[in-house]
Amino acid sequence: MGGKTYTYYESTQKQRQMERQIRATKREIEATKSIGGDAQDLQNKLRGQMADYKSFSKAAGLKERDNRLRVESGSSTLKSTKAYQNAVNMKNAGALSNKTDPFGRKREKHAISYYEEIRNRRSDYVIKRISKNGGVSEKAAKNIYEHVFVEKHIFADGTERQFDPDYDMSESFRRILEGKNIKPHDITMLRHENLELNLMKKYNMVHEDAHSLAEQKYNYKKELDEFLERIGG
Structure with missing residues (x-):
């Protein structure tokens, strides 16, 4: 576990934190797909998180809790996710022009983002x-x-x-x-x-x-x- 020694309590807390992160990434993927965005980066991230979770659980002698990794489709407020907002911004950005953004402020903000x-x-x-x-x-x-x-x-x-x-x-x-x-x-x-x-x-x-x-x-x-x-x- 990266050379650090965890107590049983610390291990269980670490495992729960990893589970929360996995669920959060799954919600981000669902949100991105719901608006037709590209979720490939997030799916790669999820694979890495799952591999780390399995490795940590095994090293700590903890049982993997698949039930705590599940995210029921449609059960979350996807509009509050970062992925949903990014996907919306990407779609809206394509409609920006001199007519819709005469001073270029929205386009500048989008480019920076x-x-x-x-x-x-x-x-x-x-x-x-x-x-x-x-x-x-x-x-x-x-x-x-x-x-x-x-x-x-x-x-x-x-x-x-x-x-x-x-x-x-x-x-x-x-x-x-x-x-x-x-x-x-x-x-x-x-x-x-x-x-x-x-x-x-x-x-x-x-x-x-x-x-x-x-x-x-x-x-x-x-x-x-x-x-x-x-x-x-």
Whole structure:
């Protein structure tokens, strides 16, 4: 049990805590599915929790309590779960435009929230989804993920920071990660970011210079603007 010695009372309390966490994750999965969201991350989390629960119970000499792991479908207030709220936000975000959000405040808030959500997901899962649905190698997908969401970059003003969350890019990544309704400009975005990061690393370029060069070959903004014009966004 990780090298720590538990009393019987501490073991039973630890086991009950793990059971509560498992039930909570099951409710999150139910909530996500109820609105048509992608529950894959949560299901992966649940598998890990179940494995830890079984391992801990065995090591502590405690009987596994399957009856305390059950969540009766429809018995919980799913709208209060984080997963339900995230799923609702993801669905509503697709309807945001200059017409529905003239000052861009909702889109900015959504982008910040979505970038944070991506950073909190298991990176290996995100990378595999980018690779599979975006048609790039896992190596390229890993580089793109780290470039956009993790690493800090040098800008022309001399500052070093992460990229600011971008609404349209968050929507492109959302479609790619979900594997649904992927647009041509979403794929262009991946290619642009991959070329951009390679230019920055190989030639020690600041972001603006690498971005400008990458745009000459993979013009995400041009394709995005054409798409938004077609749909009246």
